[in-house]
Amino acid sequence: LTEESTTYDRLVHNGRIVTVNGDFDILDRGWVGITDGRIASVGQLAEGNLLPPALHTTDARDGIVMPGLVNTHTHLPMTLFRGLADDLPLQTWLQEHIFPAETRHINPETVEAGALLGCAEMLLGGTTTCCDGYFLEDVVAEAVQAAGLRGVLGQGVIDFPAPGVPDCSRNIDQALAYVARWQNADPLISPSIFCHSPYTCSAETLQNAKRAADRHGLLFQIHAAETRDECDRIQAEQGVTVIRYLDRLGLLDHNTLLVHGVWMDEEEMELIARRGSRLSHNPQSNMKLAAGIAPIPQAIAAGITVGLGTDGCASNNNLDLFEEMDAAAKLHKVRHLDPTVMDAATVLRMATIEGARAIGLNGEVGSLEVGKQADLIILDGRRASLVPIYNPVSHIVYAAHGGHVRDVVVGGRLLVCEGRLMDMDLEGIMARVNRIADAIRSGKNGP
Numbered sequence: 001l002t003e004e005s006t007t008y009d010r011l012v013h014n015g016r017i018v019t020v021n022g023d024f025d026i027l028d029r030g031w032v033g034i035t036d037g038r039i040a041s042v043g044q045l046a047e048g049n050l051l052p053p054a055l056h057t058t059d060a061r062d063g064i065v066m067p068g069l070v071n072t073h074t075h076l077p078m079t080l081f082r083g084l085a086d087d088l089p090l091q092t093w094l095q096e097h098i099f100p101a102e103t104r105h106i107n108p109e110t111v112e113a114g115a116l117l118g119c120a121e122m123l124l125g126g127t128t129t130c131c132d133g134y135f136l137e138d139v140v141a142e143a144v145q146a147a148g149l150r151g152v153l154g155q156g157v158i159d160f161p162a163p164g165v166p167d168c169s170r171n172i173d174q175a176l177a178y179v180a181r182w183q184n185a186d187p188l189i190s191p192s193i194f195c196h197s198p199y200t201c202s203a204e205t206l207q208n209a210k211r212a213a214d215r216h217g218l219l220f221q222i223h224a225a226e227t228r229d230e231c232d233r234i235q236a237e238q239g240v241t242v243i244r245y246l247d248r249l250g251l252l253d254h255n256t257l258l259v260h261g262v263w264m265d266e267e268e269m270e271l272i273a274r275r276g277s278r279l280s281h282n283p284q285s286n287m288k289l290a291a292g293i294a295p296i297p298q299a300i301a302a303g304i305t306v307g308l309g310t311d312g313c314a315s316n317n318n319l320d321l322f323e324e325m326d327a328a329a330k331l332h333k334v335r336h337l338d339p340t341v342m343d344a345a346t347v348l349r350m351a352t353i354e355g356a357r358a359i360g361l362n363g364e365v366g367s368l369e370v371g372k373q374a375d376l377i378i379l380d381g382r383r384a385s386l387v388p389i390y391n392p393v394s395h396i397v398y399a400a401h402g403g404h405v406r407d408v409v410v411g412g413r414l415l416v417c418e419g420r421l422m423d424m425d426l427e428g429i430m431a432r433v434n435r436i437a438d439a440i441r442s443g444k445n446g447p
């Protein structure tokens, strides 16, 4: 597809290109040509040849050029609660710390500040697409739009009063109003509906939310089979396990993203694979809340599409997908006492192309291929902890962290250059969040 006469809008060159395409090609001294926000060409500089012409060039300086990471599970405004409560069981953490803090402090202003901080953190750490779910998602979507990120953004649905939804009998109506505003409003933003869980939403709410999502062709998201406690509860109330319960309600199909899936048996995994539902794996959140170890190698073997996610900041406690890749690889190795389990390439695919597939965007992002959106990042090759580079995929999973990300391009737009945000006032955002944290702190210790 390379033509002598082509002048690209931007040319990223002099990098080790990790394409994550079907053949998993890695190109040394490679370049990526970008035109109209899309990848127009991926090539390799032969000895003595000149680079193709471009309006803007970015020299990767022998660093690693790779697809922007896809975070399949976030609650962006929860950056506000980073480190607020740790070392607690999920239900104590949720009921005694997170839900009360949300009730007291979550409003459009705080959601905006927290979401902007989340966007800044993700961009600086190389994440270019996120799949989010929260309340006041309208405000989250505005923040994601302002940051220039790509997002599948779900309005939260839960059967008790929530921020922005004081009357929970109207939770689906409000989700639909949100969808009406954002569907086809911005090419980078896809609205979605997020049911909190099988234990906080009734069967009727779950089915109505799924029907509403289907009517508009949207991704339906739900936390499912996260803890043993949840499984015992559903088993006691419904007489079946969580995944079977969701299937009985007709919730499992290719437009459903199950988040966590820690407690699933072989038959349930086969069921999920047959229905085509996707899975978001959040190893660090599962480890921190001691939820358990999701059977991910088995899920992949069963044919389930699995993406990687950080979960909200309060249970991680950051949005760094490089750390998440490292944790995912090691957790399953030690679980199976087998270092060949979850090899680096598998984990990288989960954080890129498989994550994109899990949220329905694999035709657009997740690999560096001609015709796809130009969502790419550069890892700085001149950092002490990334030298030498024998195998860039090894570095991506086992040596790199978000702080090694040098440049970030989303849809052809350069959003991070030399480690700095181009279009966001990070100082201003951090000051806003610190003021909110002062209020949360005083509320927590107040009368």
Ligand SMILES: [Zn+2]
Pocket: 073, 074, 075, 223, 259, 311, 312
């Ligand atoms: Zn979550």
